[in-house]
Each structure stands twice: as C-alpha cells, then as structure tokens.
Amino acid sequence: MPVVNVDPDELRELTDQRDKSEDDLLDDMFGLGLEFEGETEDGDLKVEFEPDRLDWLSIEGIARALRYYYGEDRGVAIPSTNDPEWTIEVEETPEQRPYVTGAVVRDVDLSDGVLESILQLQEKLHATMGRGRAKGAIGIHDMTMLKGAPAKDGAEKSIRYTSMSPDERFVPLESDEEMTPAEVLDAHHMGSDYADLVAGMDRYPAIYDDIGLFSFPPVINGRRTEVTEDSRDLLIEMTGTDQWTVDHMLNIVCYALSARGGRLERVEISYDEDAPGEYAGHTLDRPDLATKTKTVTHDRIETVLGVGFDEETIVDCAERSGLDVRVEENYEFEIPPYRVDVLHPVDVIDDIGRVYGFNELGPRYPDVATVGTRHERSRLEDAVRETLVGLGFEDLLNFYMTNERENFERLGVEPGTDVVGGGEPVTIIEPYSEAYTMLRTWALPSVMQVLENNTHRSYPQHLAEIGLAACVDESENTNVAEHRTVSLAMADPEASYEDVRARLQALTGRFDAELETPATEHPSFIPGRCAAVVIDGESVGVVGEVHPEVIVGHDIEVPVVAAEFRLDALQ
Amino acid sequence: MQLPETQVAVLRAADAQSQRDVTDIASEVGEQPQAVARAAFELEERGLVDLGERTEAEVTLTGEGEDYAADGLPELALYEAALAAGAAEEPVSLGRLIGEAGLDGDAVDIALANFARKGYGTVDSGDVTVDADADLESDAELQALETLAAGDAVDDEAVLDQLDRRGLIDRDERTVRSVTLTGDGVTALMEGVEAAETVDRLTPELLTSGEWETVEFTDYNVEADADDIEPGRKHALREMADRVKDVLVGMGFQEMQGPTVDADFWIHDCLFMPQDHPARTHWDRFAIENPGKIDDVPDDIVDRVKTAHSDGVGEDGEGYHSPWDEDFARQLALRGHTTSLTARHLAGEALGDLEPPQRFFSVEKAYRNDELDATHLLEFFQIEGWVMAEELSVRDLMGTFTEFYEQFGITDLEFKPTYNPYTEPSFELFGRHPETGELIEIGNSGIFRPEMLEPLEVDCDVMAWGLALERLMMLATGAEDIRDVHGTLVDLEYLRTEEVIY
Structure with a gap:
C-alpha cells in the first residue's frame, strides 16, 4: 500500500488547522481511510492508504482531502490554465510506447521541501498508476534549459516525442559524460533498473528540443534540464501505453503544483498522421481538467448506507468530499479531474459514507432468513477424520505444493506411471522456491516427511492426513483432476501389514463399504506385502509395508506400514 | 473372625491397658503409618479398639538447616579461617578470609551477622579480629542442629527460637493418634x-465368586505418574476450522466447495481485478505451467466481464484503462483467495442460478506468494462468507460481522x-484483542461492485468478507507463530499436547 511522509506542521498549515492536536488530526484521517503507520526519523507522519486514491500520494493531496473534510473548501475546484505556447510533436514513436501528454507550470517556488514533495509524488505515481513506469512515466524539466523548435503548425515552440537509434548520445542525470542509451541501460545506476521496459525495441523512446536529445523515457532524463530548488518554470511530460492513464497522472501532478502556487499552462499534443496508437492525426489540449458526472438516486444512497438522509446532509457530505452536486430528479455529482478511482455511482456513495462517518451508522443484523448447512463432501471428510482419530491416528495438515524429489524420487515412483501417486504432475511456472514446484499427486510423501522430521519423538507414531492431491487430466474442464486423498502411516517397532489392514477394515466397515486387497506391486512398498485398496469393486488406492529403501531414505529406524486411497471411495 | 491382614496386625499389637501410638505400631508390624491409621479407624468402627488423639510439637530441619548440620555453620567456618590466618593477633582483611573459609553468596552475610552476634570476634571496616578464647565446641546452635539431624528432640526453647529465626528449622504441630484395645x-x-487374603488386581473371578467382600486390596501408589499415552487427535487448525464452520452454519450459511486450481478468469477477472493489477503479476501468485489453460469459460459471461473491464457497467459506468485478454484470463493458477468459489457460485456455475436470499461460506485453502514470516504462509485457510439479498446496506454488513x-x-x-477492486464500500475490520485489548485488523469486507455482479447476472445486493483462519486462531488462542503448525515441519509434540480448541 502507498505510504506518504507528511510533516504534521506543514499539514496543519496547508489545512488551516493550526490548533488541531495531532491525535485529532490522525482520528479524522483514519475515518477517511488514511492510516497512521508511525513516524519517520525526522518526526514526519507515515500515512498509509489504499492504492485507489492516487490523488493522495502527496501532502498536497492529503491536505486537500482534509480541507474538504473540515469544510475549509467545498465542491470541485478547477485551476485556471493559460493558453498553450508549447507543442509536443509526436512522430515515429516506438509502437510499444505510443502515448504522451504534458503541461507547463510557471512561477512555482520549489524551495523549503516542495521539490522533495513533488519528487516523492512522481516516484509514488510511477510505482502505482504508472505500473513501475511501464504504463506511464513522468519527466519534469527546467524550462529555462529548453529551446523550442518552430512547430509545424506555426505555434511558437515545440519539442518532439519520437524514437532514437541505440547509438544516439546524451549526458544522463547523475553522470558527467555522454553515454549512448545502450550504455545507460547497461551501466548507469539509475538506468539499468528500467532496461526491461525497453527490451525488444529497435529504436528507443526519445524527446528532443531544438538543442537535441533531453529525455530517454521511461528510463532517465538528460542532465541538461534537471530540476533544482531554484527552478521556477517546469515542463512536465509523461509517456506511456495508455493516453487516459498518462493524462490522469498529469492531472494529479498539476493539482499538486497548483496547490503550491504554480500557474498552469496548457500544451498541445500533436500526433502525426502516421504515429502509432489511436490518436494518429489528432491534436490534444492538455492537461484536460474536465469533470465527469455520476448520477445517483436518493434511494440508492439510503439503501447502501442503511439510514435515512435529508438532501442537505447528502449535499454537505458530497461537497466535503470535493464533489459538486446538482439536485434534479436525482443527484448529479461532478467528479474533479484528479479522481481516478470513481468508476461508478457507487463510488460517490462511498465518498458520502466516509465523510458522514461509517462508524456512525451502527450495526444491524440483516433481516434475512436462510438455512445453514455443511457441504456433503466436507461432512464426509470430517466423518472419516473423526474415525481415524478414534483409531488412534494423529491428524496432519500438510502443504498441497511440493517438489518432484519429495513426491516421486524419494518414494521410488516414476512420474507418469500407472501406480498410486504416479500421475502427471501439475507444475508451477517459474517456481519461487525449489521446495514448491508442483502439486502433490498423493499425500504419503508428505506423511513420510513428517515421520522423517519427528524421529526424536516417541514411538509408535500413527499419522493420517486427508488432503488434496492433483494430477493433469484432460477430461476435466480445468485439465486438472483434484481429489481428496486419505493417507495413513504407522511407524511402529511392532507394525506389520496386518495392523494397517485391520485399520482399513475398521474404517471401511464403518462406512458400509466392502474392502478387498488383491496383491499388487508398487515401488514404494515391499513386494509380496503390498495390495491394491479395492473399495466396492473399484481400485482406489494402495496398502502395504513401506519398502526399507524408502524408510531408510527418510532416516527412519522403525518399520512403517501405510495406505493411501481416495476419500470419495467411502461416499 | 476374619479381618484384613493389616487390621489383624494392629489388633494384635494393641494393648488394653496402655495407649500405643500408630507410628509405633506401624514400625512394629512393618506397614505404612497411613495404612495402620486406616486399619485402626476400621477397627474402631467394629468397636474393637478406641482411638485417642493428641497434638505434639514437631521440629524439622529445613534444607539449609540440614546442610549446616552436615557441614557446619558458616560463622564457625569464618572463625576457623580467621584464627588460622592469625586474626587473634592482628586484624585480617575480610576479602582474604571469605575465600579461605569457602564462603560465597548469601553465606558471607550469614557468617558475618552470626559471627558478631555470638561474640566470636569483631568486624571493623572490612578487617576481622577473633577472640582466641571462644569455645566453638559448645556452640548451642550447632549442637541443636546435630541433635535434630540425628532424629532426637531438642528442649531448649531459646535455641529453637534462634534456629527458627535463622530459617534453619520448621516448627509444626502434628496429631498423634494412639490405639487402645476395647473389651470387645x-x-x-x-x-x-x-487374616483374610490380600489381592493385587480385581479379577472377574473375585467379582463373580463374591470373594471381593472379604479380601483386602493392596494399596497402589495413586499419586505416581502413569506411562504416557498418545491418543489420536484432530489437527489444531482443523479444530479451529470446525469451530468457525459451526458458527457460520448456526448463522444460516451454506458451505461452498470448488476447484483449488482454477482459471484466472474465476479468480480475478470476474472480481473486476484489472489484468495489470499488481496482485496479478508473477511474483504474487502461483501460476500453473502444466496444464496451461482452462478449456472452457462460458462465452456469454466472458463477453460481459470483458465489457465491464473496458467500459464499466450502467449509464455512468467507466472501465479500466488496462488491456483485457481472454487468453490471459484462461490461464490456470492456484487460487490466491477463495473468492473464486464465490464467483463460481454467483455465476450459477456451481449450483445453478441462485435467488435471494442466500448465505454461503467456505473455510478452504488459498495460496499466495507472500514473504514467509510468523504470520504469513504460502498456503493458508481463508474464511470466506457472503450474503445475497434484495437490498443490503453497510449496516447489515457491520451487524453480521x-x-x-x-x-x-x-x-x-x-x-x-478501504479499497478492494471488487467491493464498494469496502472496509477493513478492526477489533479488540480478547486478551491484550489492542485494536487489531481482523478481516476485509465490502459490498460487491456492480461491475462484478452485473456480468454474473446477479441483480440484487451481495456483501462479502474474508479473513485468514490462522489469524483468527492466533487471536483466539494467543499463538504467536503459526509457521510450523501447517506443513511437514510440524512437531508431533505440538500436535499431541497443544490445548484443545472448542
């Protein structure tokens, strides 16, 4: 979840709540969904929230939410914007990264921690909405270092979002020498982290002004246009794989800079006729600070929140969420352009609930009558488990995930053979750990592992598990056959085949099932002391004395007799 | 007359003219005093003896007292060491004597205090001087300790008081019973x-023959521990799961079952999780390599889910600005939550179309590629519950939880x-820990979004919540680390001895 560091004094100042105690401030924030997670070394508050409210990714955004909550501001505020002076020409861009947006912000004072706050916002937006810069990446540049080229359509100044050859040269941030993009990806300490994002491109994304290359999105900016605390006029550009996403990341940044006194100036985005993506031949005017509307009925608000409201309360709560309301037949809510989380009218009802205070509503047990029942399969599983416990078995709970060595090799079983446990394994893509590479095809290997890990505990050890096992099966819709399997093992100096046969008998007898055990062979068991478990005429498992090689292979020094069969055979 | 053997012995040992103490008789007949006392009570009931009772002061040595009786008093050790070091002539430093007297810890203070009290010498600014004429042989306290250790009585009350103050003896009163023969x-x-026969085990023959009435049963040592037995028992986490299931069934919930390996479509897409959501990246989940994909997902549901993702639902609805690919949705994975079961039930895939009202639950495993720590496992049980009704509010949700x-x-x-892609409003639940009183997170909940319900053709309200069973177990039992409860590293000792949950 995103965390933003907030200086409490700065927050009081930005919200005009100079007398508010820290506890009250934190309580109010909790109600809105902003959770206090502790303090930084510098005494800043670490504030955590869910990744839907990306407009809260900076102190400016959190202050805005609180100003609305306290009624210092009401309704939607749209910062004014000046007419565009600059154009971003878009041509010959890489197909994988076709979209760009931008804005100019003038007269912003970046001293006293403001620059730091904006850089924090940039990084957090990259991590969330920008999907690690893949979907959207932000570049902020000092305008005094840019020289606009004359634009095609006669506008005064332009920069160009295009592509470049891997041999192009420029001086990247935090470097003193010219490097090629390929060198940046290979050797630059900031560049190499993002090499994956441009892997497979013949030509890399690039932004040029009249002087030359100044940005290699989404990897790194050039050093020439680096922003410092003394920068006053900024050019913000964002490139990505989706126009809506970069436009809305831009809106969030523009609102934050506007809250710091910056004047917004629009930029024209001029897509070439042949530019890839869905805006070829179009010119966009950005930032786009238009609102959108969601219509909600009074009834629906009352249904979802469970209490009666008067119109005044709803309007008040909406305005204190930063929304405008027109009351007509229904409520028409205006959603400001920095809100990226409002997809449906129900999101507005949530806003109203937060400002009203969900905890004020009070619990009520729903007046709905239903009949509770257990699933038949789970009742069967429980009944078998109870019976096994009554027979003296310790009930185990092992993992579904395992690996080839434990599941097959150590039990002497070949995958893909026609024996119990020999099914084709369901395997995991690029496993995180060598221990978990597949789903177990049977449970006896897990039970043997428990025996192996408990040789220091007293014997006899009678263990049983009822759990899932799976193998590939093309007759299933998911191509995976999962079944509950019953596995028993008795590690006991006195144990012999008869002991496990006796318990199988007792178990099947209780479930009115007919047990037969015709002799069979299984690589995990001693030949001549191994039988198929046949229940009501169907072969569903195996029983026998575990082969000494398997026992010794698990560092066990007492005989082990075992059985494994499908739970559904007892149904 | 036939009597049990002990009673016969007691009767024969008793005298009509004088009272005999039970302890005397016990040593004479070679029985435990308790057995003799019990026999005497039984004989009194038969009217064959009279029982008398008196109290006697009893002095026993404490552990420390026994040590001193054997090894000597610390102050005497100090005296002897000092005398040997020449402290009768000129003062000797205490530090040196402590080592030589073999004193350490509390014994140093004890030696010093009593040394001075008994006038064996003086201690001044860490220097010890001794009185060469002190008579150690007649140290009354040592003599009294030795007498007591030999089992004899000490009458000198002043010395006993002193030993009592030093914590070397326990003084108690005990009841002494004595026996006199009656005329009968x-x-x-x-x-x-x-003497009637004594028997060790009660046998079927004794019961059927009626012999049990006259035999005497030998005494067992009923206080001793017996051999350990290891009964089978249900796994602690299963016990907790059963408890949860009981509660939910009692509240009218019906149990769900369904695939563990399922298509991402049922795990994520039906839940209105955008395909580029961070939880859907490789590192957070266990995607299946073989087999790769589900064969069929219902075309009509796929179309509606896809539209919900791209365009939203309803007049003002908006979708995500993320790519949506059916192939990606058909990939198989171990479910990261059991909400995939809920999706299959709501879609009518599990039990056919459902009409409100309904309540469903499951307590089944989910699989997440989390960092392993004391509270997170790759495989964990999720408690999933949902309620379907014509109209539901957040207050109903709060009331249910x-x-x-x-x-x-x-x-x-x-x-x-809070925020979940598939619920709105959404809540993290916090509750008061039953023991520590701390406010802790106990679950996640919400009302399903229209973007989830409409594609599944559910046209009423559904509210749902989820919680890790392990977390509830930690709260309910106070367990702090659940790592090795689940899995092959489990300690059998834990399974055998962990307190039962009910």
Missing part, C-alpha cells in the same frame, strides 16, 4: 482372629474504509 477387642482376640466475531470474544468492531 480383647474378646475377639481370645476367640481368635485370622459484529455477530460473527463476538462468538470468538472479539468485540468493539471498527470499520476503516
């Missing part, structure tokens, strides 16, 4: 008494608004 007892002896958590002693629920 004398008569019985003259007529002759014989208040009721559920109260069953586990968790009260004072607070609802923190």
Whole structure:
C-alpha cells in the first residue's frame, strides 16, 4: 500500500488547522481511510492508504482531502490554465510506447521541501498508476534549459516525442559524460533498473528540443534540464501505453503544483498522421481538467448506507468530499479531474459514507432468513477424520505444493506411471522456491516427511492426513483432476501389514463399504506385502509395508506400514 | 473372625491397658503409618479398639538447616579461617578470609551477622579480629542442629527460637493418634482372629465368586505418574476450522466447495481485478505451467466481464484503462483467495442460478506468494462468507460481522474504509484483542461492485468478507507463530499436547 511522509506542521498549515492536536488530526484521517503507520526519523507522519486514491500520494493531496473534510473548501475546484505556447510533436514513436501528454507550470517556488514533495509524488505515481513506469512515466524539466523548435503548425515552440537509434548520445542525470542509451541501460545506476521496459525495441523512446536529445523515457532524463530548488518554470511530460492513464497522472501532478502556487499552462499534443496508437492525426489540449458526472438516486444512497438522509446532509457530505452536486430528479455529482478511482455511482456513495462517518451508522443484523448447512463432501471428510482419530491416528495438515524429489524420487515412483501417486504432475511456472514446484499427486510423501522430521519423538507414531492431491487430466474442464486423498502411516517397532489392514477394515466397515486387497506391486512398498485398496469393486488406492529403501531414505529406524486411497471411495 | 491382614496386625499389637501410638505400631508390624491409621479407624468402627488423639510439637530441619548440620555453620567456618590466618593477633582483611573459609553468596552475610552476634570476634571496616578464647565446641546452635539431624528432640526453647529465626528449622504441630484395645477387642482376640487374603488386581473371578467382600486390596501408589499415552487427535487448525464452520452454519450459511486450481478468469477477472493489477503479476501468485489453460469459460459471461473491464457497467459506468485478454484470463493458477468459489457460485456455475436470499461460506485453502514470516504462509485457510439479498446496506454488513466475531470474544468492531477492486464500500475490520485489548485488523469486507455482479447476472445486493483462519486462531488462542503448525515441519509434540480448541 502507498505510504506518504507528511510533516504534521506543514499539514496543519496547508489545512488551516493550526490548533488541531495531532491525535485529532490522525482520528479524522483514519475515518477517511488514511492510516497512521508511525513516524519517520525526522518526526514526519507515515500515512498509509489504499492504492485507489492516487490523488493522495502527496501532502498536497492529503491536505486537500482534509480541507474538504473540515469544510475549509467545498465542491470541485478547477485551476485556471493559460493558453498553450508549447507543442509536443509526436512522430515515429516506438509502437510499444505510443502515448504522451504534458503541461507547463510557471512561477512555482520549489524551495523549503516542495521539490522533495513533488519528487516523492512522481516516484509514488510511477510505482502505482504508472505500473513501475511501464504504463506511464513522468519527466519534469527546467524550462529555462529548453529551446523550442518552430512547430509545424506555426505555434511558437515545440519539442518532439519520437524514437532514437541505440547509438544516439546524451549526458544522463547523475553522470558527467555522454553515454549512448545502450550504455545507460547497461551501466548507469539509475538506468539499468528500467532496461526491461525497453527490451525488444529497435529504436528507443526519445524527446528532443531544438538543442537535441533531453529525455530517454521511461528510463532517465538528460542532465541538461534537471530540476533544482531554484527552478521556477517546469515542463512536465509523461509517456506511456495508455493516453487516459498518462493524462490522469498529469492531472494529479498539476493539482499538486497548483496547490503550491504554480500557474498552469496548457500544451498541445500533436500526433502525426502516421504515429502509432489511436490518436494518429489528432491534436490534444492538455492537461484536460474536465469533470465527469455520476448520477445517483436518493434511494440508492439510503439503501447502501442503511439510514435515512435529508438532501442537505447528502449535499454537505458530497461537497466535503470535493464533489459538486446538482439536485434534479436525482443527484448529479461532478467528479474533479484528479479522481481516478470513481468508476461508478457507487463510488460517490462511498465518498458520502466516509465523510458522514461509517462508524456512525451502527450495526444491524440483516433481516434475512436462510438455512445453514455443511457441504456433503466436507461432512464426509470430517466423518472419516473423526474415525481415524478414534483409531488412534494423529491428524496432519500438510502443504498441497511440493517438489518432484519429495513426491516421486524419494518414494521410488516414476512420474507418469500407472501406480498410486504416479500421475502427471501439475507444475508451477517459474517456481519461487525449489521446495514448491508442483502439486502433490498423493499425500504419503508428505506423511513420510513428517515421520522423517519427528524421529526424536516417541514411538509408535500413527499419522493420517486427508488432503488434496492433483494430477493433469484432460477430461476435466480445468485439465486438472483434484481429489481428496486419505493417507495413513504407522511407524511402529511392532507394525506389520496386518495392523494397517485391520485399520482399513475398521474404517471401511464403518462406512458400509466392502474392502478387498488383491496383491499388487508398487515401488514404494515391499513386494509380496503390498495390495491394491479395492473399495466396492473399484481400485482406489494402495496398502502395504513401506519398502526399507524408502524408510531408510527418510532416516527412519522403525518399520512403517501405510495406505493411501481416495476419500470419495467411502461416499 | 476374619479381618484384613493389616487390621489383624494392629489388633494384635494393641494393648488394653496402655495407649500405643500408630507410628509405633506401624514400625512394629512393618506397614505404612497411613495404612495402620486406616486399619485402626476400621477397627474402631467394629468397636474393637478406641482411638485417642493428641497434638505434639514437631521440629524439622529445613534444607539449609540440614546442610549446616552436615557441614557446619558458616560463622564457625569464618572463625576457623580467621584464627588460622592469625586474626587473634592482628586484624585480617575480610576479602582474604571469605575465600579461605569457602564462603560465597548469601553465606558471607550469614557468617558475618552470626559471627558478631555470638561474640566470636569483631568486624571493623572490612578487617576481622577473633577472640582466641571462644569455645566453638559448645556452640548451642550447632549442637541443636546435630541433635535434630540425628532424629532426637531438642528442649531448649531459646535455641529453637534462634534456629527458627535463622530459617534453619520448621516448627509444626502434628496429631498423634494412639490405639487402645476395647473389651470387645480383647474378646475377639481370645476367640481368635485370622487374616483374610490380600489381592493385587480385581479379577472377574473375585467379582463373580463374591470373594471381593472379604479380601483386602493392596494399596497402589495413586499419586505416581502413569506411562504416557498418545491418543489420536484432530489437527489444531482443523479444530479451529470446525469451530468457525459451526458458527457460520448456526448463522444460516451454506458451505461452498470448488476447484483449488482454477482459471484466472474465476479468480480475478470476474472480481473486476484489472489484468495489470499488481496482485496479478508473477511474483504474487502461483501460476500453473502444466496444464496451461482452462478449456472452457462460458462465452456469454466472458463477453460481459470483458465489457465491464473496458467500459464499466450502467449509464455512468467507466472501465479500466488496462488491456483485457481472454487468453490471459484462461490461464490456470492456484487460487490466491477463495473468492473464486464465490464467483463460481454467483455465476450459477456451481449450483445453478441462485435467488435471494442466500448465505454461503467456505473455510478452504488459498495460496499466495507472500514473504514467509510468523504470520504469513504460502498456503493458508481463508474464511470466506457472503450474503445475497434484495437490498443490503453497510449496516447489515457491520451487524453480521459484529455477530460473527463476538462468538470468538472479539468485540468493539471498527470499520476503516478501504479499497478492494471488487467491493464498494469496502472496509477493513478492526477489533479488540480478547486478551491484550489492542485494536487489531481482523478481516476485509465490502459490498460487491456492480461491475462484478452485473456480468454474473446477479441483480440484487451481495456483501462479502474474508479473513485468514490462522489469524483468527492466533487471536483466539494467543499463538504467536503459526509457521510450523501447517506443513511437514510440524512437531508431533505440538500436535499431541497443544490445548484443545472448542
């Protein structure tokens, strides 16, 4: 979840709540969904929230939410914007990264921690909405270092979002020498982290002004246009794989800079006729600070929140969420352009609930009558488990995930053979750990592992598990056959085949099932002391004395007799 | 007359003219005093003896007292060491003597205090001088300790008080019982008494023959521990799961079952999770390599889910600005939550179309590629519950959870608004820890979004919540580390001895 560091004094100042105690401030924030997670070394508050409210990714955004909550501001505020002076020409861009947006912000004072706050916002937006810069990446540049080229359509100044050859040269941030993009990806300490994002491109994304290359999105900016605390006029550009996403990341940044006194100036985005993506031949005017509307009925608000409201309360709560309301037949809510989380009218009802205070509503047990029942399969599983416990078995709970060595090799079983446990394994893509590479095809290997890990505990050890096992099966819709399997093992100096046969008998007898055990062979068991478990005429498992090689292979020094069969055979 | 053997012995040892103490008789007949006392009571009931009772002061040595009786008093050790070091002539430093006297810890203070009290010498500014004429042989306290250790009595009250103050003896009163033969007892002896048989085990033959009435049962040591037995028992986490299932069935919930390996479509897409959501990246989940994909997902549901993702639902609805690919949706994975079961039930895939009202639950495993720590496992049990009704509010949701958590002693629920892609409003649930009183997160909940319900053709309200069973177990039992409860590293000792959950 995103965390933003907030200086409490700065927050009081930005919200005009100079007398508010820290506890009250934190309580109010909790109600809105902003959770206090502790303090930084510098005494800043670490504030955590869910990744839907990306407009809260900076102190400016959190202050805005609180100003609305306290009624210092009401309704939607749209910062004014000046007419565009600059154009971003878009041509010959890489197909994988076709979209760009931008804005100019003038007269912003970046001293006293403001620059730091904006850089924090940039990084957090990259991590969330920008999907690690893949979907959207932000570049902020000092305008005094840019020289606009004359634009095609006669506008005064332009920069160009295009592509470049891997041999192009420029001086990247935090470097003193010219490097090629390929060198940046290979050797630059900031560049190499993002090499994956441009892997497979013949030509890399690039932004040029009249002087030359100044940005290699989404990897790194050039050093020439680096922003410092003394920068006053900024050019913000964002490139990505989706126009809506970069436009809305831009809106969030523009609102934050506007809250710091910056004047917004629009930029024209001029897509070439042949530019890839869905805006070829179009010119966009950005930032786009238009609102959108969601219509909600009074009834629906009352249904979802469970209490009666008067119109005044709803309007008040909406305005204190930063929304405008027109009351007509229904409520028409205006959603400001920095809100990226409002997809449906129900999101507005949530806003109203937060400002009203969900905890004020009070619990009520729903007046709905239903009949509770257990699933038949789970009742069967429980009944078998109870019976096994009554027979003296310790009930185990092992993992579904395992690996080839434990599941097959150590039990002497070949995958893909026609024996119990020999099914084709369901395997995991690029496993995180060598221990978990597949789903177990049977449970006896897990039970043997428990025996192996408990040789220091007293014997006899009678263990049983009822759990899932799976193998590939093309007759299933998911191509995976999962079944509950019953596995028993008795590690006991006195144990012999008869002991496990006796318990199988007792178990099947209780479930009115007919047990037969015709002799069979299984690589995990001693030949001549191994039988198929046949229940009501169907072969569903195996029983026998575990082969000494398997026992010794698990560092066990007492005989082990075992059985494994499908739970559904007892149904 | 036939009497049990001990009673016969006691009767014969008793005297008509004088009282005999039970302890004397016990040593004479070679029985435990308790057995003799019990026999004497039984004989008194038969009218064969009279029992008398008096109290006697009893002095026993404490552990420390026994040590001193054996090894000597510390102050005497100090005296001897000092004398040997020449402290009769000129003062010797205490530090040196302590080592030589073999004193350490509390014994140093004890030696110094009593040394001075008894006038064996003086200690001044860490220097020790001794009185060469002190008579150690007649140290009354040592003599008294030795007398007591030999089992004899000490009469000198002043010395006993002193030993008591030093914590070297325990003074107690005990009841002494004594036996005198009655006239009937004398008569019985003259007529002759014989011992009935004693038996070790009660046998079927003793019961059927009626012999049990006259035999005497030998005493067992009933206080001793018996051999350990290891009964089978249900796994602790299963016990907790059963408890949860009981509560939910009691609240009218019906149990769900379904695939563990399922298509991402049912795990994520039906839940309105955008395909580029961070939880859907490789590192957070276990995607399946073989087999790769599900064969069929219902075309009509796929179309509606896809539209919900790209365009939203309803007049003002908006979708995500993320790519949506059916192939990606058909990939198989181990479910990261059991909400995939809910999706299959709501879609009518599990039990056919459902009409409100409904309540469903499951307590089944989910699989997440989390960092392993004391509270997170790759495989964990998720408690999933949902309610379907024509109209539901957040208050109904709060009421249901208040009721559920109260069953586990968790009260004072607070609802923190949160975000889930598939619910709105959404709440993290916080509750008061039953033991520490701390406010802790206990679950996640919400009302399903229209973007989830409409594609599944559910046209009423559904509210749902989820919680890790392990977390509830930690709260309910106070367990702090659940890592090795689940899995092959489990310690059998834990399974055998962990307190039962009910």
